[in-house]
Each structure stands twice: as structure tokens, then as C-alpha cells.
Amino acid sequence: MDPRLKAYLETTLKEVSIDCVIFGFHAGELKVLLLKWKGTDSWSLPGGRIYLDEAVNDAVIRILQERTGLKEVFLQQFYTFGETDRYKKFDPMVLMKKMEQTFGKDFYDEKYMKRNVSIGYMALVELEQVVATADWYTDECKWWEISAIPDLLFDHNHMIDMALKALRRQVSYQPIGYNLLPEKFTMPELQRLYETILGKQLDRRNFQKLVLSYDILEKLDEKRTGGAFKSPFLYRFDKDKYDKAVENEISFTV
Amino acid sequence: MDPRLKAYLETTLKEVSIDCVIFGFHAGELKVLLLKWKGTDSWSLPGGRIYLDEAVNDAVIRILQERTGLKEVFLQQFYTFGETDRYKKFDPMVLMKKMEQTFGKDFYDEKYMKRNVSIGYMALVELEQVVATADWYTDECKWWEISAIPDLLFDHNHMIDMALKALRRQVSYQPIGYNLLPEKFTMPELQRLYETILGKQLDRRNFQKLVLSYDILEKLDEKRTGGAFKSPFLYRFDKDKYDKAVENEISFTV
Numbered sequence: 001m002d003p004r005l006k007a008y009l010e011t012t013l014k015e016v017s018i019d020c021v022i023f024g025f026h027a028g029e030l031k032v033l034l035l036k037w038k039g040t041d042s043w044s045l046p047g048g049r050i051y052l053d054e055a056v057n058d059a060v061i062r063i064l065q066e067r068t069g070l071k072e073v074f075l076q077q078f079y080t081f082g083e084t085d086r087y088k089k090f091d092p093m094v095l096m097k098k099m100e101q102t103f104g105k106d107f108y109d110e111k112y113m114k115r116n117v118s119i120g121y122m123a124l125v126e127l128e129q130v131v132a133t134a135d136w137y138t139d140e141c142k143w144w145e146i147s148a149i150p151d152l153l154f155d156h157n158h159m160i161d162m163a164l165k166a167l168r169r170q171v172s173y174q175p176i177g178y179n180l181l182p183e184k185f186t187m188p189e190l191q192r193l194y195e196t197i198l199g200k201q202l203d204r205r206n207f208q209k210l211v212l213s214y215d216i217l218e219k220l221d222e223k224r225t226g227g228a229f230k231s232p233f234l235y236r237f238d239k240d241k242y243d244k245a246v247e248n249e250i251s252f253t254v
Numbered sequence: 255m256d257p258r259l260k261a262y263l264e265t266t267l268k269e270v271s272i273d274c275v276i277f278g279f280h281a282g283e284l285k286v287l288l289l290k291w292k293g294t295d296s297w298s299l300p301g302g303r304i305y306l307d308e309a310v311n312d313a314v315i316r317i318l319q320e321r322t323g324l325k326e327v328f329l330q331q332f333y334t335f336g337e338t339d340r341y342k343k344f345d346p347m348v349l350m351k352k353m354e355q356t357f358g359k360d361f362y363d364e365k366y367m368k369r370n371v372s373i374g375y376m377a378l379v380e381l382e383q384v385v386a387t388a389d390w391y392t393d394e395c396k397w398w399e400i401s402a403i404p405d406l407l408f409d410h411n412h413m414i415d416m417a418l419k420a421l422r423r424q425v426s427y428q429p430i431g432y433n434l435l436p437e438k439f440t441m442p443e444l445q446r447l448y449e450t451i452l453g454k455q456l457d458r459r460n461f462q463k464l465v466l467s468y469d470i471l472e473k474l475d476e477k478r479t480g481g482a483f484k485s486p487f488l489y490r491f492d493k494d495k496y497d498k499a500v501e502n503e504i505s506f507t508v
Contacts, residue, residue, distance in 0.1 A: 015269040016336075016371050052369060056336025080334045080373050082270075082310025115306060117270050117373075119334050169503060173426045249423060 002107040009112045012049035018060050019047035019118045019156065021078070021163035022068065024127030025180040028189075030146045030196045031127065032160060033067065035138035037153070039102040040095060043144075044153040045160070046135070047118070060121045067141065068123075069131040074179040075123045078166035079159075082117045086155045095153070099137065122163040124179040146196075167197055173249045175216055178237050186224050186232040187211075216241045256361040263366045266303035272314050273301035273372045273410065275332070275417035276322065278381030279434040282443075284400045284450045285381065286414060287321065289392035291407070293356040294349060297398075298407040299414070300389070301372070314375045321395065322377075323385035328433040329377045332420035333413075336371045340409045349407070353391065376417040378433040400450075421451055427503045429470055432491050440478050440486040441465075470495045 022033040034043045048063040050056055065071055096108040132141040144150070149160060170176060177185075177193055191207045211217065218238045223231035276287040288297045302317040304310055319325055350362040386395040398404070403414060424430060431439075431447055445461045465471065472492045477485035 013269050013369070013371070015267050050336070053338055055338050056334065056371060059336075077334060080310065080331060082304070082313075082373065084307055084309050115267070117267070117304075117310060119336065119371075165503075169423075169427050172503075173423050249426075 001109045002103060005107065006109075008049065012051055014112070014114050014116075016056075016117050016119065017047060017049050018056065018063060019045045019081075019120055019159055020060065020064060020067070021045060021120065021122040021160055022064070022130075023122060023124050023163075023167065023180070024130065024143055025193055025196070026127040026143070028192045028196065030193075031143040032146060032149060033130070033132060034142055034144050034149070034152070035067075035135055036140040036142070037095060038099055038137055038139045040098045042090070042095065042098075042153050043150055045156045046141075056119060060119075064121075064123055067133055067135070068125060069133065070125055070129060073123045073125055075121055076166075077119060078122050079120045079162045080117060081120060081155055081159065083155065084115065086116065086118070089155070090153050092154075118159075120159050120163065122166065124167075124176070126179060126182065128182070164197075168199075171197060175214060175237075175242055175245045178239070178242055184220060184222070184234040184236050186234060188232060190235070214245060216245050255363045256357060259361065260363075262303065266305050268366070268368050268370075270310075270371050270373065271301060271303050272310065272317060273299045273335075273374055273413055274314065274318060274321070275299060275374065275376040275414055276318070276384075277376060277378050277417075277421065277434070278384065278397055279447055279450070280381040280397070282446045282450070284447075285397040286400060286403060287384070287386060288396060288398050288403070288406070289321075289389060290394040290396070291349065292353055292391055292393045294352045296344070296349065296352075296407050297404055299410045300395075310373060314373075318375075318377055321387055321389070322379060323387065324379055324383060327377045327379055329375055330420075331373060332376050333374045333416045334371060335374060335409060335413065337409065338369065340370065340372070343409070344407050346408075357391075372413075374413050374417065376420060378421075378430070380433060380436065382436070418451075422453075425451060429468060429491075429496055429499045432493070432496055438474060438476070438488040438490050440488060442486060444489070468499060470499050 024031045024033065033046060035046050036043050046063065046067045048059065050059040060075060064073055064075065092113055093110060100107060127143065132143070134141045146164070149157065151157065167176075171194065176197065177190055180193055181189060187208055190211065191202060191204065194207065195202055216238055217235045220234045220236060222234045224234055225231050278285045278287065287300060289300050290297050300317065300321040302313065304313040308316075314329060318327055318329065346367055347364060354361060381397065386397070388395045400418070403411065405411065421430075425448065430451065431444055434447055435443060441462055444465065445456060445458065448461065449456055470492055471489045474488045474490060476488045478488055479485050
């Protein structure tokens, strides 16, 4: 067995691990970061193990930083996956056999393949700030549009569904957008973000009225120019007020 | 070591377990079910281990049924606790030493005392239907008012705080009350439930108007009699509409 891999497996928890649904928003589309496993055509969410002396909330920060280069990210648990048939769709040992092409024979030992409970975290990131970085066991790290996500390994499609549901819930008690939009954005861009998350069209006037009533936006004396239509004003979040609204969980319904 | 305990520890997951915050509502007060450990004055949340071949969501149903006698309960995960210092407040081996008075010397082996990640579930139950049942390692099982909860073992006070926070969030996207109130209830009783969960007074008229607008209540042709004041009408939930609102996560803001 690969000695570095063995050392990693021996110093991390065996029955619990982490998977991350990293959402990014770009050109009006919600996207998720996925990894392709070396020597296979199989994609999965980024994830990792937890060191024996490491808090779960620290492990996920480490894992996220390794995959995206980002340090300060809005991260939250959304669900812990504890079914017994999480590997039903794809036997991990079949996957390991395929990966032997890259890593050599017996690089993995079946005894480490235990029943595993995975803590699902979601992160909202500004896509353009991310340096997507593949793992030692993956050779590609790519953003996929929500609507075009392929059949993933294990229960990872289910994980994305659950994360999306949690994200939709979140919109009802917290503002969203600070980590997903660039610093300055237009009202139509913010509306498009909400529409993408909620999966439905929103009335332009009602949205604007509601979102301004939360008193977390600062209207700038600048306009987005260069578009085909009338130039819209730019806004940015008032970070103090935004953070307060996140903290106080002001009811947020669109 | 106690052989039955050993058998249990050998057939369950070692690094992950479950803790339950069971909320009940009675006489206008929100309460939580707590257990007192044998031979100690220490209280904790009810919880348990997960069998190697048991889904986490099945384990929690089993544990809840053992403690409350209830089978069909509204149960949901609210957070998974993965700090490294979860036992900081109280060394479990000190607890085990105290319990030796009841179970005899060396009933427990320190080697089973590993770092543990706990999946927190909350349940909303109708308090009067519960037959609170102590565990093999506990000798009392009692409802405590939220405002009077003692200093609990491990991180269990923190768990209750997090469960309350989740319950408050839930009010913003789902109706609440079906499992907490008796079948028939008055509008002031429903309002009191919301006020207790949200920790704030609500305007009577606004509350009634809002809650009726959700179209999940059935006004009965009966009144609550026997009180000192004007007899209020009784209501019950229209279960189909209620379930649909829970399923659809209709925005629920009070």
C-alpha cells in the first residue's frame, strides 16, 4: 500500500468524513465544483478526511482551501449522510481497481474501506476568485452548471439536491449574495441569483421593493455600462448591515 | 467489563453517535427531555450508538422510541457536533468511575472512549403522549423547562441552544405545531407556542391573520369552556394541507 496514503488513513477518523458542495455563481448560472478521479471517468464532490485531533469545522476549512485556494468562505453544514447503502451505486473497490492504472497495484487496502458517515457542508464562493485545484487522487477540477451535472459517484447527486434545498431554505431567513456576487452588482444580477437559487421567476418590482426594505444594500453613484439596454445602477452590500442580518436571521422571503 | 455492554460497543459505530433534543410543549412552556446518569447527579440529552448495519436515520427512530414510546415523530437533524473538546467540561472516565457504584468495578473499558462526533437530531412531540423511559445507564427521565435546564454533561447545553436556533429557523419555512399541540387547540394556544419558540411576544391580530392565511387550519364548531375568560374557538390542523405546507416549505414568517 502507498505509504503516504497509509499514513493519512492512520491519522484520520475512519467512520466519518466530509463532502463539500461548493456553489459558485457566474454569468447568471449557479455552478458546483466537481472532481474527476484519476484513471476513471467518474466525478464526485470534493471531500476529505478529518485528522484525529482536528475539529470537523476546521477540517472542512482545510479541505476547501486545498481545493479552491480560498480562506474565508461562507461555509455551513447542511446534512449528515448516514445511510448504509451510500456506496450502492458504485463499489469503492471497483473505483480503486481502476485507479491502480495510475497509482500502481495494491496502492489501497480494502481494510480501510469501512462504513462511512459523511458530513455535508456547503460553501458559497465567488467563482472568479477560485483557483480550482485537483486532489492527489483526481486529475480534473471543474465547475458544472447545476442543470448539467453528470451521474456522480456514491450518493453525491443526492447530496447536491439536499444542499440546494438547504440553500433555498436559507433564503427565507438570511440574506444571500455576499459571497456569490462580485463586489458591485446590478439589481437584475441580484434578482437573477435569487431566481437561480429558488428555481423560479420573480417579479422585478416586488423583488426590488422587498430587497431594498432589508436595508443591507448601498446604491452606488455608478452604472453598469456597455450593455445593449439602459445602463442599470450598481449596488454593493453594506457589510456591517449584511452581517447583522445574517447573524440575526432576519426573515427573508422573496 | 460488562459483557452485554461490550457486545453493544462491538456492534456499533465507534466514532459517530446520536444525541436527541426532544421538545415537548405543555401548559404554555417549551420543555426538553433529559436523563440523569445512574450513581451521579449529572444530566444529559438522550442519545445512543448506531449499529454497524443500521442507517443513522433508523438509529434515531429506535433511540427515540426507546426513550419516549413514540413511533411516529417529527424528527430532523439539526447539526453534527465535531469539536475535539466536546468532553472538555466533563471527562467521561470520571463519569464512568462514579457509575461503578451502580455497575461494579471495571464495567467499562477506556479503550472504547474514542473521539466522538455526534449527530444532533431534534424531535417535536406531544408531551402527554410520551412515556418517558430511563436508559440502562440512567435512573431518571424528566421534562425540563427550557428556562430551567441545568448544567448538562459534555456539550449538551450547546446542543440545546443549536436545536432551538434550528427550530426558530424552521418557523420561517414550515408550519409548526402538529406534533406539539393536542389535536384541538385554541388560537391563543397556537400563538403561545410560536411565542415560546421565537422567544418574543407577537401581536394577536397579526398572528391570527397570518396563520389563517396559510390555509392549514380548520376552525371547529366547538369552544374551549371552563376558563375564566370568553371561551375561545377550537381549531385543528388540516393534516393534508399541513403536510403539503411542510413538504413545499411555504415561507412561514411571523
